[in-house]
Amino acid sequence: MSGRDRHPPAAPAAPPHDMTAGPGSAARVDAQPDHDAAPRAVPASSAQERVWFASRMAPDASAYRIVDELVVHAEVTEADLRRAFALLVRRHEALRTALRIVDGRLTQYVLPRIDLALRHVDLTGADYAEQTDARRSRRTDLARRPFDLERAPLWRAELLALGETEWAVVFAAHHLVYDAASRFNLHAELTEICAAVEQGREPKLPELPLSYTGYARRERDRLSPRRRTELAAYWRARLAQLPPVHRLPLDHPRPAARTFVGAEVRAGLPPEVTASLPGAARRLGTEPVMLCLAAYVALLHRHSGQEDIVVGLPVTGRRQADVAPMIGTFVNMLVVRVDVSGAPTFAELVGRVRSAAHVEDRYDIPFQTLVELLPVPRLPGVPPLYQLAFNHVPADGGLGAASSGSAGCEDDLLLEITADTVRVEYNVALLEKGTADALLADYLALLVAGVSAWDMPLPRLPVAPRPGDAPATRPARTAAGGRPRTATARLVADAWSAVLGTAVTDVHDDFFHLGGHSVQALRMLARLEAEHDSELSIQAFFADPTVAGLATELERKRPRRTAWR
Known part of the structure; x- marks a missing residue:
C-alpha cells in the first residue's frame, strides 16, 4: 500500500x-x-x-x-x-x-x-x-x-x-x-x-x-474488482494443478474432520550453521531465511519423494510504516510452490525457493479469497491449498517456553526457526513424536550440509544417521517410475485408466494432476475394493494419489469384505 x-x-x-x-x-x-x-x-x-x-x-x-x-x-x-x-x-x-x-x-x-x-x-x-x-x-x-x-x-x-x-x-x-x-x-x-x-x-x-x-x-478499498481479477488470474496460473494434499508419510490415517491438537519438539541450531549462514546467504545473493526455507523444502522432498512441494508461509502484512507500531492482526498466508525436479544442487534449490517466495506485489490477496478462487479439490479433513508450513521468527521475537502438553496446531506440520532454535510442531492425530524427532534431526543435517556444500545435488545431501533403514534415509523417489510391473499395480492401473479414460504410463503420476477429482477417486476405490476384496482408506489414497502408492496400500491389506466408507 x-x-x-x-x-x-x-x-x-x-x-x-x-x-x-x-x-x-x-x-x-x-x-x-x-x-x-x-x-x-x-x-x-x-x-x-x-x-x-x-x-x-x-x-x-x-x-x-x-x-x-x-x-x-x-x-x-x-x-x-x-x-x-x-x-x-x-x-x-x-x-x-x-x-x-x-x-x-x-x-x-x-x-x-x-x-x-x-x-x-x-x-x-x-x-x-x-x-x-x-x-x-x-x-x-x-x-x-x-x-x-x-x-x-x-x-x-x-x-x-x-x-x-x-x-x-x-x-x-x-x-x-x-x-x-x-x-x-x-x-x-x-x-x-x-x-x-x-x-x-x-x-x-x-x-x-x-x-x-x-x-x-x-485494505478493502485497495482490493478493487479490477485488482481482484488481476490477482485471481495470476494465482490461478501460478497454482494450476496444485497437489490437493502432500505425500509426507503419516503415522495415522487422516481423520475425516480436521483436528487441532499439536505437540512439538525443538533443538538448538548447530554452531556451524549460525556462524556460516549469513556468509553463505551473501554468496548466494539472498537472505539467510531463504536457505532455512530451502532446507525445509529439501526435507519434505526427501521424506515424501514429491517434486512439487507446497508450503504455507506467513507474511506480516506490515510493510507500511503507518501500521508497523499497531497492535492488531495483519498476517496473511502466502502459498509457496517449489519445483524440486531434476536433482538440483542446494544452491539451485535456494534460487527456486527465492523465486517462489518473492512475490511481494502479488500476495496482498487475502488467503480466504485465494481459496475461493482456485479450483482445488476440497478433501475431508484436509486444510485447503497447503498443509505444511514454515515460519521464521525474527531476532526480536522468540518461540516462548517449550510446550509441556497438547497445544493448538493449524497445520499437519510446522517448522519454525529463530536465530538459535528450530521447533517442529506436529498434529498428533497424524504423526508420532518419533517421526517429528526424525524430521527435526534430518532438517538440521540437511541445513548443515546445504550451508557448507551448496553445490551438492539434493540426493547426495546427508540426513541424520540412525540405526536401521528408516524412511528418512531413503533417497528421494524420482518421477521416472515406468509402467506398472506387478500384478497389483496392473490391477490399480486398469481401474485408474477406466475412471480417467487414459492409459497409465508412469506409476508415480499424480491422479489429480492428470485431471482426476474426488468423485472419480471414490469410484476407483469402490471398483478396487470389489475386485481385490479389501478395504481401502480414502485418506491413504489422498496421502499418495499414485498407482504405486495405491498398489502398496493394497498389498499391505489383508483381503476382507468391509465397506470402505
Whole structure:
C-alpha cells in the first residue's frame, strides 16, 4: 500500500498523555475515551476473517490464542501497571474490539470503554522454584481458556508480583486482535511506560497515524474488482494443478474432520550453521531465511519423494510504516510452490525457493479469497491449498517456553526457526513424536550440509544417521517410475485408466494432476475394493494419489469384505 492510499483514522486521535512526574506514578489516563459514545461497527479486515472462520471450525482449539510473558524490572506498583494497560487500551483499538456476524458479514465492534481484564497474583513470598511453577501454571491456564469472540476484550492478563521491583505480566490474546508483531509492540510500549514511571517522565511512545479500523477500510478499498481479477488470474496460473494434499508419510490415517491438537519438539541450531549462514546467504545473493526455507523444502522432498512441494508461509502484512507500531492482526498466508525436479544442487534449490517466495506485489490477496478462487479439490479433513508450513521468527521475537502438553496446531506440520532454535510442531492425530524427532534431526543435517556444500545435488545431501533403514534415509523417489510391473499395480492401473479414460504410463503420476477429482477417486476405490476384496482408506489414497502408492496400500491389506466408507 502506498502513501497515496492512506485514509485518515476512523476515530479522533487520543489526547496527549497526562503523566505525573515522580517515581511510583503512571499516566493518569482512562481506558474509556468517551463514556457516552456508542460502539463503532466496521467491516473486519481480511486477516480477521481468515482467523475467524478458521477458529470457528475448532472453537476450543488454542491454535488461535497467543500466550506471552513479559518480566518487568522497575519500581512500579500494581496500580501503575493497571494505568499502563489503560493507556495501551486507549491507544490501540484492537484491545477493545469484539467481532460479530452482521447481515452475513464479519464486523468489528470497537467499544469506547472496557473493563480491564487484569488479575493480580502475589508471589512475593514464594521461592524461585515455586514462582517458576506458578508462572508456568498461569501461562497454561490462560492458554486453555477460550474467548467469547463477540465480547470484548479478546485478551486477558495477570500481574504476578515476584518481588519489590519485579513483575511477570502473563498476557493471552486471540489472534483476531493480536499477532507476533503485536507482541513486540506491546512489550516495547509497556516497558517504556514503566521506565517513564520509574524515571518520572512522560513515556515516548510511537505515533499511531492510522487506526486499525482505518487500516481495514483502506485494505478493502485497495482490493478493487479490477485488482481482484488481476490477482485471481495470476494465482490461478501460478497454482494450476496444485497437489490437493502432500505425500509426507503419516503415522495415522487422516481423520475425516480436521483436528487441532499439536505437540512439538525443538533443538538448538548447530554452531556451524549460525556462524556460516549469513556468509553463505551473501554468496548466494539472498537472505539467510531463504536457505532455512530451502532446507525445509529439501526435507519434505526427501521424506515424501514429491517434486512439487507446497508450503504455507506467513507474511506480516506490515510493510507500511503507518501500521508497523499497531497492535492488531495483519498476517496473511502466502502459498509457496517449489519445483524440486531434476536433482538440483542446494544452491539451485535456494534460487527456486527465492523465486517462489518473492512475490511481494502479488500476495496482498487475502488467503480466504485465494481459496475461493482456485479450483482445488476440497478433501475431508484436509486444510485447503497447503498443509505444511514454515515460519521464521525474527531476532526480536522468540518461540516462548517449550510446550509441556497438547497445544493448538493449524497445520499437519510446522517448522519454525529463530536465530538459535528450530521447533517442529506436529498434529498428533497424524504423526508420532518419533517421526517429528526424525524430521527435526534430518532438517538440521540437511541445513548443515546445504550451508557448507551448496553445490551438492539434493540426493547426495546427508540426513541424520540412525540405526536401521528408516524412511528418512531413503533417497528421494524420482518421477521416472515406468509402467506398472506387478500384478497389483496392473490391477490399480486398469481401474485408474477406466475412471480417467487414459492409459497409465508412469506409476508415480499424480491422479489429480492428470485431471482426476474426488468423485472419480471414490469410484476407483469402490471398483478396487470389489475386485481385490479389501478395504481401502480414502485418506491413504489422498496421502499418495499414485498407482504405486495405491498398489502398496493394497498389498499391505489383508483381503476382507468391509465397506470402505
